[in-house]
Amino acid sequence: MGLETRTGTAAAERLYNVCDYYDAESLLTADERHVLGRLRNFLDQNARPLLADYWERGEFPSQLAQPLIDLDLMEPAELTGPGPRNIPARGIYHGFRIFELARTDASLATWYTAQAGLFRTAIRVGASAEQQAEWMPQVVDFSLKGVFSLTEPESGSDIAGGLSTTARRGSDGNWTLDGAKRWIGGASTADVLAVFARDVADGQVKAFLVDREAAGVTLEKIHRKTSLRMMQNAHITLNNVRVPESMRLHKVNSFKDVAAMLRAMRSDVAWIATGIQAGAFEAALRYVCERRQFGRSLGSFQLVQEKLARMLGNLTASLSLVVRLTEQQAAGVYRDQDSALAKMQSCLAMRETVALARELVGGNGITLDSDVARFHADAEAVYSYEGTHEINALIIGRALTGESAFAR
Template identity: 85%
Template sequence: MGVQTVARERLYGVCDYYDAESLLTDAERRVLGRLRAFLDEQARPLLADYWERGEFPDQLARPLVDLDLMEPADLAGTSGPDRAPARGIYHGFRTFELARTDGSLATYYTAQAGLFRTAIRVGASAEQQARWMPQVIDFSLKGVFSLTEPDHGSDIAGGLSTSARRDGRDWILDGAKRWIGGAATADVLAVFARDEADGQVKGFLVDREAAGVTVQKIHGKTALRMMQNAHITLEQVRVPDAMRLHNVNSFRDVAAMLRAMRSDVAWIATGMAAGAFEAALRYVTERQQFGRPVGSFQLVQEKLARMLGNVTASLSLVVRLTEQQDKGIYRDQDSALAKMQTALLMRETVALAREVAGGNGITLESDVARFHADAEAVYSYEGTHEINALIVGRALTGESAFTR
């Protein structure tokens, strides 16, 4: 006699073909359902307009925070600083849900929930974490991760040129950072600078309104247009030693943060591929050509199958990576492989989605165009394809192919 199971209503349906969602608890799915309702009802109607304007819909910021998504009390049954942390699979699907709606929304939220939170979790001392982490979780302390520089991206490990020098009980910072998403609305900037005394990289929480800090919006972007990226200039900026991240004493400590954060970007890439696939599927089932739905043609169905294969493969990668990290297994090559491959598959998926939507695939009305353009930014940030490939290659061969 076969085992009978009770059918459950699925959140992700066709884009989650092998039902990775089944790994979620009912409580986790309820929280994600709240997020889905918010995105569908309040966010989605605004996306095309604000993307074209190159502005972030600020009216979504407070309601998004109020959803209590970072460490939901619903999942632990308790509230406050002692609540049990949410599982990695929940955090992953939260990012996936945001990204399948819009890449800028996902990037905006993970700037706090992923990048800045990781800077505190990994870089701050136990005393600093006790003081700052509750504020990070409830967004009363908003921050951004400021590593990339105008002249140093892929070579930041050796090329980082922002300087820090000790001056009594303070530090003096000079330099510039670029492509820092959300800087204009942050309370503090997690800035990484090279100590002039020992040549090692240190981390600092810099008040955005401190004397000597200038934040300028980067204009003219063709991807993630809603996300406000900034160029930051630091001129003789004074930072108390109490605001130095006490566990960041070399670039090795920064690399530990990157190792943890790349899984977030892999979930974003997977979610964007899923969103593009769903938008394309909607289009080809509604659009008629030659007296038939576009989706009835063989060549279109082949492209749909490839898109679904890409999304399914990506979900499998990020789910397994997240399971490993929940066990405390963090390896550079694991997160690098996941980011490299999901971003590559995302890039192909959004191109196929645009293709099956024809000329309408370049208009914001179809949603496909947004995913197609935004994917280029995600493909490059948090480590380019080539850099991540070299991290994996180094692990495979034991030989570093990085240029010195």
């Protein structure tokens, strides 16, 4: 079929076959590969057959949620050892877990990282030591499900200065929240919403865990999406919502603390963008090796092979970029410009890669049957969320020149 690999008969055992051209998988331990193999088998056997129908209906396949949780992927026992899990799994494992999910479907990857990336980071960075001790084990085993609620109807890229949800502290020490949040994925099935609001007393941003069913909380599903259709995004209204001081994230006292979370989380989106490229590339490669036109396999034409080579180049460069970023972060190097560069560049490559995949599949590329159309459409949401291209470019430009070009 033209899917040659370097390992000959071992090809069937490789987790990342053609799409891992420079063998980044070799950085994983045998135990890490075993856990990821368990995930891949589940996705291939249980998830993939459902995706086209649920994507078309705009519904999340909820029957996959608990089995995915039961796979114990966030901090697998094989990687953290027996007893209390105080030695977290490596960052490179977390990255490849995202890659594998996104390689199957962007909504599945977004759903899982809403808990394992965004919400977990909110607790890890924003909660006090006492709060972490109580909540983090529940985050890891999904007994406390949460979402990151930052974006607002009128503020996305300008959320640092435009955040308008308010928090007022009463004489009893507790808080009242008013405002709205938008594009919050997974909110309808969360236990709590990690809501960011501006303290009217000092003008600084604070963060709160809000019970999804608290009085004054209203969730509305966002309809008519043409991207990430399976992911359930919500518009959230907060009207005089009472939150106890014990549910405030005690280490979030300004937007700088929120920025620290974004700095850590942006690499997850770069891994998603890379996984989408892998899924689109594999689907297109499979198609051109099977499809015949003019009496020949499509894969035998020069222009087809040139497009495949460009796609593989984009994917390989993106995978190399996110792997290196993850290694830096594992060494304690967290810089805004590093995660911004990875997100910006992997998403640029993703956009071209999914477009080339759609070209290669021709008219069939606009149907869900080949998987290409789903990756092509979902890429547009990933291109914009967790920092648009322009915002990430300005973060990089500021680091390069020492001058901020952000609007004041």
